[in-house]
Amino acid sequence: xxxxxxxxxxxxxxxxxxxxxxxxxxxxxxxxxxxxxxxxxxxxxxxxxxxxxxxxxxxxxxxxxxxxxxxxxxxxxxxxxxxxxxxxxxxxxxxxxxxxxxxxxxxxxxxxxxxxxxxxxxxxxxxxxxxxxxxxxxxxxxxxxxxxxxxxxxxxxxxxxxxxxxxxxxxxxxxxxxxxxxxxxxxxxxxxxxxxxxxxxxxxxxxxxxxxxxxxxxxxxxxxxxxxxxxxxxxxxxxxxxxxxxxxxxxxxxxxx
Amino acid sequence: xxxxxxxxxxxxxxxxxxxxxxxxxxxxxxxxxxxxxxxxxxxxxxxxxxxxxxxxxxxxxxxxxxxxxxxxxxxxxxxxxxxxxxxxxxxxxxxxxxxxxxxxxxxxxxxxxxxxxxxxxxxxxxxxxxxxxxxxxxxxxxxxxxxxxxxxxxxxxxxxxxxxxxxxxxxxxxxxxxxxxxxxxxxxxxxxxxxxxxxxxxxxxxxxxxxxxxxxxxxxxxxxxxxxxxxxxxxxxxxxxxxxxxxxxxxxxxxxxxxxxxxxxxxxxxxxxxxxxxxxxxxxxxxxxxxxxxxxxxxxxxxxxxxxxx
Numbered sequence: 280x281x282x283x284x285x286x287x288x289x290x291x292x293x294x295x296x297x298x299x300x301x302x303x304x305x306x307x308x309x310x311x312x313x314x315x316x317x318x319x320x321x322x323x324x325x326x327x328x329x330x331x332x333x334x335x336x337x338x339x340x341x342x343x344x345x346x347x348x349x350x351x352x353x354x355x356x357x358x359x360x361x362x363x364x365x366x367x368x369x370x371x372x373x374x375x376x377x378x379x380x381x382x383x384x385x386x387x388x389x390x391x392x393x394x395x396x397x398x399x400x401x402x403x404x405x406x407x408x409x410x411x412x413x414x415x416x417x418x419x420x421x422x423x424x425x426x427x428x429x430x431x432x433x434x435x436x437x438x439x440x441x442x443x444x445x446x447x448x449x450x451x452x453x454x455x456x457x458x459x460x461x462x463x464x465x466x467x468x469x470x471x472x473x474x475x476x477x478x479x480x481x482x483x484x485x486x487x488x489x490x491x492x493x494x495x496x497x498x499x500x501x502x503x504x505x506x507x508x509x510x511x512x513x514x515x516x517x518x519x520x521x522x523x524x525x526x527x528x529x530x531x532x533x534x535x536x
Numbered sequence: 537x538x539x540x541x542x543x544x545x546x547x548x549x550x551x552x553x554x555x556x557x558x559x560x561x562x563x564x565x566x567x568x569x570x571x572x573x574x575x576x577x578x579x580x581x582x583x584x585x586x587x588x589x590x591x592x593x594x595x596x597x598x599x600x601x602x603x604x605x606x607x608x609x610x611x612x613x614x615x616x617x618x619x620x621x622x623x624x625x626x627x628x629x630x631x632x633x634x635x636x637x638x639x640x641x642x643x644x645x646x647x648x649x650x651x652x653x654x655x656x657x658x659x660x661x662x663x664x665x666x667x668x669x670x671x672x673x674x675x676x677x678x679x680x681x682x683x684x685x686x687x688x689x690x691x692x693x694x695x696x697x698x699x700x701x702x703x704x705x706x707x708x709x710x711x712x713x714x715x716x717x718x719x720x721x722x723x724x725x726x727x728x729x730x731x732x733x734x735x736x737x738x739x740x741x742x743x744x745x746x747x748x749x750x751x752x753x754x755x756x757x758x759x760x761x762x763x764x765x766x767x768x769x770x771x772x773x774x775x776x777x778x779x780x781x782x783x784x785x786x787x788x789x790x791x792x793x794x795x796x797x798x799x800x801x802x803x804x805x806x807x808x809x810x811x812x813x814x815x816x817x818x819x820x821x822x823x824x825x826x827x828x829x830x831x832x833x834x835x836x837x838x839x840x841x842x843x844x845x846x
Contacts, residue, residue, distance in 0.1 A: 372629035
């Protein structure tokens with residue numbers, strides 16, 4: 280039993296390795312994962328907000344901030360599980376060295392998954408913090424968005440690892456960003472309510488993980504309970520678990536282990 | 537079936553076959569490496585050397601055959617094996633984001649208890665690698681030889697009983713190569729077992745107690761380097777570079793006691809007869825002539841052929 284327990288923590292030094300690299304490159308990383316989404320939020324929020332004032336009775340900047348929590352978490356964890364994980368797997372051969380140590384692929388994937396999710400969490404947290412500081416929203420319930428942000432990170436990190444397992448080069452990720460993530464952001468209610476979409480599209484969008492996350496995070500951020508939290512959580516879990524399963528299958532096949 | 541022995545073989549491969557699709561990487565390969573031995577795995581590209589290393593680490597499964605490393609079955613107990621083995625990969629997979637000493641420390645953490653000593657005090661490993669003065673340098677600032685030494689030091693963070701080295705000196709200049717050889721001899725002297733793959737037959741001759749020549753996934757010769765040479769190659773080799781006007785001339789007919797081969801514009805004469813060798817050197821006036829002893833290169837080329845392997 281203690282052996283089992285110890286085996287379960289074999290991923291820790293790998294996670295720590297990624298953290299150490301991040302700590303070294305933190306300034307550049309913070310600009311990408313934190314400052315950039317904040318600039319987008321403030322520019323669109325105050326810029327468009329001056330034209331629209333409110334959506335569904337909520338100031339536009341508050342509406343957008345609630346969506347941005349999820350979006351920036353999704354983007355940050357995707358970047359990490361795509362470009363960064365790919366460079367460790369394929370370019371720097373870091374994974375190869377790890378497999379020469381007493382570690383298995385599961386340990387590596389677990390570490391990469393949790394690490395990429397952590398970067399998403401960090402990115403989303405920064406927005407919560409700034410939203411509170413700028414008085415965009417100040418309800419204790421907004422703290423409940425933190426587990427939602429973490430779930431978004433876990434979900435998009437897992438999906439990124441699937442794409443990572445299929446990629447032949449960095450260029451491959453352009454397809455994923457342009458054809459999958461960008462459209463998903465625009466139909467998931469980040470910038471405008473899903474109600475604006477054609478019915479069929481809204482129906483499809485409702486099954487996407489980002490829309491489910493926004494459905495959870497927006498009411499909490501504004502101080503209310505989500506309408507159907509169980510459904511949203513089920514959708515997020517479905518994508519996360521499905522992607523994790525697929526990522527481990529595809530990566531094992533790719534590395535022939 | 538097997539005898540109970542006090543010290544198990546460091547490596548024991550029995551009739552191992554491995555194919556990828558319809559490509560046979562290994563066929564019926566059997567190898568036994570004794571503790572403390574330096575064993576060389578020679579073979580052209582694609583002969584199955586890297587597959588053998590992956591099999592020993594449990595990174596890929598054999599189709600048939602049994603593998604034991606340090607007395608433990610692989611892949612069944614591969615993790616325990618890897619905890620006691622050090623690996624120097626062909627391409628130094630060092631972490632470019634870390635300094636020299638951080639590379640050692642971060643890697644030591646992956647080994648838990650077995651890496652604890654190196655984690656606590658990496659200084660002896662830095663000294664072994666001759667990189668004490670480069671302790672805080674980034675990997676990008678190191679020369680090829682320094683990187684290889686660091687890779688070697690990194691493979692020692694878990695105080696391994698067995699070292700697996702995949703072409704340890706490929707791409708290094710002679711000074712750097714000699715330095716690596718010296719470090720490897722120190723490892724042997726301290727009782728570790730070494731299995732290395734190499735293209736440099738000089739490396740195998742200098743370091744290895746025994747070598748196996750592998751081709752198309754089969755072991756085609758296995759012995760001490762000197763025995764292989766004396767078994768397969770004549771004592772004297774004369775390489776004669778024929779001038780262009782003679783390049784199309786027919787290959788001279790071999791007399792009794794000699795063997796002649798022509799490759800490109802080079803004529804190779806092999807003989808055990810010193811007088812014959814002297815005569816060839818005298819008769820080849822005006823050509824560039826090299827007279828040397830038979831070596832492992834000759835064995836290798838004789839057994840695996842001279843076709844280019846890509």
